[in-house]
Amino acid sequence: MAHTGAQSVGVKICGLTEAVGFDACVEHGADWVGFVFFQRSPRFVTPEQARQLSARTIGGPARVGLFVRPDAAVIADVLKHVRLDVLQLYTSVDEAEWFSKHFDLPVWLSLPVSRRAELPATRVADRVLIEPKPPADATRPGGNGQQMDWSMMADWQPAFPWMLAGGLTPDNVAAAIARTGAPAVDVSSGVEEAPGIKSPAAIARFIRNAQAAITV
Numbered sequence: 001m002a003h004t005g006a007q008s009v010g011v012k013i014c015g016l017t018e019a020v021g022f023d024a025c026v027e028h029g030a031d032w033v034g035f036v037f038f039q040r041s042p043r044f045v046t047p048e049q050a051r052q053l054s055a056r057t058i059g060g061p062a063r064v065g066l067f068v069r070p071d072a073a074v075i076a077d078v079l080k081h082v083r084l085d086v087l088q089l090y091t092s093v094d095e096a097e098w099f100s101k102h103f104d105l106p107v108w109l110s111l112p113v114s115r116r117a118e119l120p121a122t123r124v125a126d127r128v129l130i131e132p133k134p135p136a137d138a139t140r141p142g143g144n145g146q147q148m149d150w151s152m153m154a155d156w157q158p159a160f161p162w163m164l165a166g167g168l169t170p171d172n173v174a175a176a177i178a179r180t181g182a183p184a185v186d187v188s189s190g191v192e193e194a195p196g197i198k199s200p201a202a203i204a205r206f207i208r209n210a211q212a213a214i215t216v
């Protein structure tokens, strides 16, 4: 079934490391920007780098901090430097709830999914990120440019917030939204010139194509 949406699709650009990419997100109206606090990512930023990027604009996209196997002391240190609006966590449902209460912040939980039965039936976090399971030899759980089988979401219409991630690009994002009905999308490697280096032109095209998808 093809989905058509009447609501604006939310767009998150993840893995900002440089001013030029951050500024493109602000200019073209991204809803969220993501800072990756995972050292084994080419998109890793220190808390100070995130602070400097974030300070380039007042307001603008909401700031999402991404943590893999999160540690409360690490998150607390980041929050001393930069205001985050959302924690995006690669952890369990129980831990996600704990972190949300502990830091009094909304938590988005990344859920790796490879078949329809793994899609959540009930709300387990403020938002779930539906992502592909990473390859066995991957050094990180996301940001691998790996696309999932969108057909498994064809008739999945949960009554809670979710976001589609994994292998999205300016060229496929409109089809991804139409096929899955995703209310929000998340991209990292699909808008890069090289790992960790964002392309302002690709960011502009991604946001434009995602937002245009609602009128399909």
Ligand SMILES: O=C(O)c1ccccc1N[C@@H]1O[C@H](COP(=O)(O)O)[C@@H](O)[C@H]1O
Binding pocket: 014, 015, 034, 036, 038, 041, 042, 043, 066, 068, 090, 140, 141, 142, 143, 144, 145, 146, 165, 166, 167, 168, 186, 187, 188, 189, 190
């Ligand atoms: O971006 C990363 O390097 C990363 C590292 C560790 C965990 C998650 C990461 N990225 C997340 O994965 C999605 C999808 O990435 P891609 O578009 O397929 O490259 C990304 O949007 C981040 O939320």
